[in-house]
Amino acid sequence: MKEDKVTVRHLPLSEATYCILLALAEPLHGYGIMQKVEAESKGAVRIGPGTLYGALTTLEKEKLISLFDEVDRRKRYALTEKGRGILATERARLRLLADLGDTILGHRPPLAKGKTGGVKTS
Numbered sequence: 001m002k003e004d005k006v007t008v009r010h011l012p013l014s015e016a017t018y019c020i021l022l023a024l025a026e027p028l029h030g031y032g033i034m035q036k037v038e039a040e041s042k043g044a045v046r047i048g049p050g051t052l053y054g055a056l057t058t059l060e061k062e063k064l065i066s067l068f069d070e071v072d073r074r075k076r077y078a079l080t081e082k083g084r085g086i087l088a089t090e091r092a093r094l095r096l097l098a099d100l101g102d103t104i105l106g107h108r109p110p111l112a113k114g115k116t117g118g119v120k121t122s
Helices: 005-010 015-023 030-040 049-061 081-105
Strands: 065-071 074-079
Touching (some): 015 049, 015 081, 030 049, 030 074
16 A cells, blocks of 8 residues: 555544544535444444544645535534545555454454355254
């Protein structure tokens, strides 16, 4: 995986930053981001307001997100092309690490229901 200097500077992403960027696959306001991350992670990841709004400020300065619109004092943010690229690179990096762990530990993904993967089961 070869990245340019700009990409490398941003990686690895913190868990909170990664989740915020994922949530912004569609424009959302701050509270919506917190709700989406908590709901999609089934409560495993919760981002507090202090963490969220600090991260949004930083991500906007770094041009990974931009202000999409503002309605009734609610600012909605969206990923920029740069942000999408950073997110894609981080997803690939995390996938590589997970695959490496599976390889080293000898784990294999579960077979689809009804499939035996060529192994006799009788």
